[in-house]
Amino acid sequence: MRKSFIFIALLAIAGLVKAQTMEKLPIDPQVRYGKLENGLTYYIRHNAYPEKRANFYIAQKVGSMQEEDNQAGLAHFLEHMAFNGSKNFPGKKTMLNYLESIGVKFGANVNAYTSFDETVYNLDDVPVVRDAIIDSCLMVLHDWSGFIALKDEQIDEERLVIKEEWRTRSGAQYRIWDKQLPVIFEGSKYADRMPIGKMEIVENFPYQTLRDYYHTWYRPDLQGIVIVGDINVDEVEAKIKAMWSDIPKPVNPAERVYFPVPDNDKPIVSVITDPEAVRTQVTLYIKHDVIPAETKQTKEGLIISFIKSLASNMLSDRLEEISQKGDAPFAASYAYDGEFFVSKTKDAWTTIALSKEGKVDETLASLIRENERIKRFGYTDAEVERAKATLLEQYENMYNNRNKELNNRYVQEYVRSFTGDEGIPGIEYEYDFVKKFAPFINAQAINAVVKQLIADKNIIITVTGPEKEGLVYPTTDELLNVFKKVEAENITAYQEAVSNEPLVSQLPKPGSIVKTEADNTLGTTIWTLSNGMKVVIKKTDFKDDEILMSAHAYGGTSIIPDADIYNANMASMVPSVGGIGNFSSTDLKKVLAGKSANVNNNISAYTQGFNGSSNMKDLETMLQLTYLYFTAPRKDEGAYSNIMDLIKNQLKNLTSEPSFILNINKTKAMYGDNPRMQVMLLEDAEKLNYDRIIEIYKEIYANPGSFVFNFVGTVDEAILKPLVEQYLASLPSGNKDAKYKNVDSNIRKGHVENVFEQEMKTPKTSAFEMYSGTLNYEQKNQIALSALKQILDIVYVRTVREEAGGTYGVGVRSWISRIPAGQSVLQMSFDTDPERVASITPIISREINKIAENGPEDTDFLKVKEYMVKKFQEDEKQNGYWVGILGSKYFYGEDNHSNYLALVNSLSKNDIKALTKQLVSQGNHIEVIMNPKK
Template sequence: MHGRSLLVMLSGFVLASTPVLAQKTASKAAGVPVAKVLPLDTAVRIGKLPNGFTYFIRHNEEPKERVLLYLVNKVGSILETEEQRGLAHFIEHMSFNGTKNFPKNELVDYLERSGVRFGADLNAYTSFDETVYQLPLPTKDKELLKNGFRIMRDWAQEATLDETEINKERGVIIEEKRLRKGADERMREQYWSQLLNHSRYADRMPIGIDTVLLYGKPETLRAFYRDWYRPDQQALVVVGDIDVAETEKMVKSLFATLKNPVSLKKRTRYTIPLTGKDQYLIATDPENTTTSAEILWKQPEEKLVTDVDYRKAVVKQLFNQMMGERYAEYYKQPQPPFIQGGVGIQPFMGGLQLFSASARVNNTGGLETGVKAVWREIERVKRFGFTQSELERAKQNVLTSYTASWKEKSKTPSENYVKEYQQYFLDSAAAPGIDYELALVKQLLPGITLADVNKVPATYIKATNRDVIIMAPGKDKAGLPDSATFSRWLQEVSRENITAYKDEAAGTVLLPAKPAPGRIVAQTQLKDVAGIMYTLSNGVKVVVKPTSYKNDEIGFSAFAPGGTSLSSDKGFQSAVNASGIIGSAGVGDFDNTALGKYLTGKQVGVKPFIGDRTQGVNGSAAPEDLETAMQLIYLYFTQPRKDSALFQSILNRSRPQLINRANDPNSVFSDTMNVVLGNYHFRRKAPSVEMLDQIQLDSCLEFYKARFADAAAFTFVFVGNIDTTTFKPLMENYLAALPATHHNQDVRELGIHPPAGMLEKKVYKGKEDKATVRLVFNGTYNYSEENNMAMEAVAEVLNIRLLERLREEESGVYTPSVSAAQSKYPQNRYAINISFGCSPQNVQKLIASTLDEVARLAKDGPATVNLEKFKAQSLNTLGTVTQTNRFWLTYLSSQLQNKEPLDMIGRQSALINKLTAEQVKQSAALYLNTSNYITFVLLPESAK
């Protein structure tokens, strides 16, 4: 949806698949008169070579036999001259297109053959102030590991920047830029320069400008590389299952030879200057779908370096959390004043942070009400402050979060450490380690008072440097307020007779009386997956797999056949929305707000669902909170609630998004594809206000209760740090106590399948000169693990070839994508989806190239090297994902629902290794049938 928060939109200004980690929150020791610099975690070895190159090395075995290498450069688009705009990002691209030791595409080719996936594993990003390259590697292959460090060395200073490759890459980056075009980008252009006070950041977007990208001289690119890719601006972060001493020797040997330029350019730390002015900015666009207002107070960022900084950060964290809870209560009102509203303090950019207040509303006419409601809560806190009970809940949640991280310290993913050290290098953000942080937080929290958090608004809401940004659909521009009117709204609230907030206490017992327990009647060892299946006296089946992948995590899922397939046509809209509406209303004696308060300090979440063919619950819990999770499961089955006010709130907050949905090209395109692929069945129609009006609360509750009435049909799967001795009585007390009718109601087959044959559907929507293409091959299928593996190989080798041809050879796309999906029920079917974005002028040419590659694969089979890449990457991924609770929960649930053997995972490696080119060729010939596919194309309205 368009009309997103400004801060959400800002998150898109990093050019890569890997996001920049948000700054950590933190705090200070109460009563310490002098600020003390927080130490760096002693578990990491840090060093600086004579040439200025910095390194961080840490041993970590999560995941085992894997290591992450990150090359962090204090080099971004902010350093570009006017003639270089976009070249920092261009160099990131070129680093994958040839280095001293890996010419042209040999680097990507070598790593893919070694099992490293381009994009998913091997990646990079460029932002305003940094460029970061990432490379995850298995550590068993010593030669590969050695070459991984050599690649990092090459990236640091030895990209070849070949002119032929530069010219080929121009089109790729233009296509990447094209993908970003749309309402959000057009609105940003309307307020961006003013918001950034006309600073250097305002005209240094990392993606660059077309004149430079298309016509910039190769020597200009090389000059930027020589000036800024230098050791005094670089760091290598190495975290994984490695020997620290040996790794340090290798790093010193390789990176000590990096050279700084004879004449060093000063690395200026640019900032956004504060002007002392207030600004009022309006941005509208015909494709924008909602109306919003943001009030932003810009101020210098508060670094996280000392204990004093840490205390300030914890206070801000508590403030943000308490304000969030207050605004959440508005959503229970039948006519909430906003669709989304909130207040918070967060990092910005250019050395600034923001205190922001935002309201997204139904339409322009509701803007005054929404803005006043948001401002009223700020005014309420300014006058009366928070309550002690609010503060205690917030403190408990903070402590629980830190404690949970501490419990998992031996299972912390390497990526978490990499991000910490990256921020330490880039911004001097403290990284003292979880032992130190938990001790500090325990010391600080008791000393943080209501007075500390109550003064936050006065501290951060200043008389100057305030920006107001209004974003709305283009058709509503005339009805938007001017600056004087907006300011008058805030002044009117300040004169209101506002009452103090009353924090209503939540109940202390979730389940007043335990249900009559059932019992375990059978127990079967599942040797193939090191699990146990229990059969309970009410017919419930429970599969348990104890693991040691996480210290403080248990995930669970439950399912039974039925779902919305069993709803009547008339009641379908109520049925399809039942789990969302009823599930959000709370359980038993606890409404949504009271339940949230009750769960303070607990790590537990339970969410019911009703899908097309199944219904059930998903959730997770820390081992100590597992009984609470069991109680919630019991209540979601037996005591669901209906909340009329919340129901009306959901409808009223959904309505404007549906009213304006037709303005958004991507929504129209997606809706069109869903309708066509659903063969125009009414259950696949695009969402609309008319459908919203068909939802009835009583019908939602009735359908929900019917789907959860017979526990005998349910299978539960629990995976994680489970002690079966203590788990058995929980099963008997709660799961075996669930009501069971033994009706054995099965799925109703609806026969909704995509139409057969060749079909083309063009959608003309949008202003931008961009197109989106989807090719969908689908049909009946012979479901088996062998066929599934062959089809996955078809998708991957085709993806490799399309990347080579459409991107590298034709420079026509940024990233094509090929995916495969198979289903066993209600009918064996498959779908292979090919997608890419491109220029409208190139649509037919690129479709023709795609179909040519499809035909080649079906006729000749895959190139040996591409099949080997698929095998290497699949084996590499298999070795990592199978060491997670999430994988096993998904795998066991899927196998059980599909009635497939559980030992299949043990045969995956053998299936991958024995897969032949002939099998892939046959699968491609059978399923990439060029007489049975659907073409979808989204084109701008001007292309009609």
């Protein structure tokens, strides 16, 4: 019998944790888990965060792998049909109409996905304010599980929608997978089961073929229901028992086979190119057996998954360190251990890198070399300690916030438990257990496991990249030779270089808080600092240990002249590329191991700022990072040249990528030749100057005294005060009244039309329609425009997708800008059949004009209003929402919170009609249509 690595791994650690192994994990006592007589599994959990909301899921342990050859694509087709009529929701729109009437929005709250081995349907954030709503949502799950109508005429209508979904998804990536699967899964059913399926089947299958799939595979013994939220568990359990009593236990059910993936002695090599591919990717898989279900649900299962995370995180860190050097053959890379590509029956130790063009063999050599280095020398103790600290910190944060966990986190865990046999002991148990055994996990134990993973059989190498004249990829033999070459190399042990320096080596002279005010409208404290900076604090209990930070100031790229605009647009990446203080970005990661604090900077056209988050323990670290972002952006030529190589490679390849070409044309149509508003091309990237980019960064962040900072969450003013004085008030003031410059960002007026042809592999037409104008910049208009966008989402699903079968979806975007004040935009984008574009496009403006003349339809309007109220009730319990609200209030001087609900409630159909008319009647309409070149 062949020993799988798992058992060897266990031998390695058994001596260390013997007393605790082989024991089954308990099921979290807060979950009601059960099985009905007919085989249906359920997980129910009460969770009142947020209040009066619940998520309802049904997972099917079947997907495209259960299809026969004449059913290719029908698992996914069936998923679409679940929304088109069922026993208790007859009629095509009944179910979605009901759900949307209670504020449960299609797309955002109602959705589903189909993959190879599972199909999962979800209803999220259902407002469970009445028993009837709970009953109806259970009825939806019930109907999905056994009573989807599958009417002839609705099947025929959906064929068109799925064809359009296929068209929309048919980019380079899809074509690459389509060719790659048969190679890397040779001899397995996985080779030929892409869930989107085959269009000749989707277009022509007899109705009965779909019904056959449904009745064979959608049955209670393969179905799991997950309900988490502010519900009564006993009542919901009783309802499930009653409601599913009409679905009998299947008699002689078809066997649900998990199709195997064969082992391979010799490496399998797959090199796939596509003229529209943009990036070159090299992946090294080393397949191994999956962890058996029974093992996953034991303590050793937890230990194994902990060790696998540590091992792959450490390899990722080593690769990242290499990619920061200028001469690296690849620019980004990571490692993980998990499912082999898409298969449930084989796992793989996987290393992936984005290669620079023409460096495929060198990249592969790097990946093999780093694996070989681990095999020969293992990881160091210092690496292991750091990786453990990072992972334990994540557990601790989850544990600390365990009473304020969102429904979705639990639901995902239970769905994985159902479809992937994972244990669900609950965070209390898991954190306690992990804390106890972590000290026993040392480099020796991990190295013993990893050496088994890095085997010399079951190897798969995949290379994907652009197909270009003059670009040559290595042959299979050449790639295989790389193994021999690396094996013969004199590989040395990994040399660890970690700095013991403190983040901020020389503490600045602290400043002070010169004024304290309270604002009762939003419940905040406002400090004015000695350098002019303002700090706003709002203490909340939405999480038990979370502090969010944001900061804003005027300036942005507007203060940089036109000639330097591309350098200015790159300035925001200075800290992420080069690091801060004396730390490169990889060094920074090392010194922050075991800490929960992060800061990111952002630069837009008119403002700059920061976002950050930390727990209470690491608040000081977040402020130290912020201090360094202001005072010490670091230069790193190697990291910069490496990222630029990648960007230039991509820009070169993007010239034949249709969506990029469309984007260039859209931007031109909107902004003409305005030099500040162009898409960056290769020739622009060639002219970038790193020194100038760093200078611009410093210039933009030169006025700390003009910033307004916000802190939201479990923030204690007494603890924050000395930290703010030390790290923020100590910063130089600069120009406290720094403003932005008025630069041209106007959108072209009148009618602009651009219809052009582009070469592409899969013919599709992409259309972009836009109305623009000026509206009063005020909250009422913002709300009305947002409502109009959401109404159009509903209208276009009904008209363009369902009535015309013309597209998979119309994307609608809208905004009213602060600067320039009141610039208002409504954009619609969609893909469609080139043969049908002439009849589909007019629907877009027809529907907008209808609203401008008559207002929206009652039901559409009420659905959107219901959703906006529901969303607000959810948002106002989130720290993330408040960080945004404080930013608007104390930096821009707009209170977008206090009147929001009243404004939404007072919104009328007439308001929408008037706003639409006002926008459309300004006569600014841009149309860009990209057709395939014949």
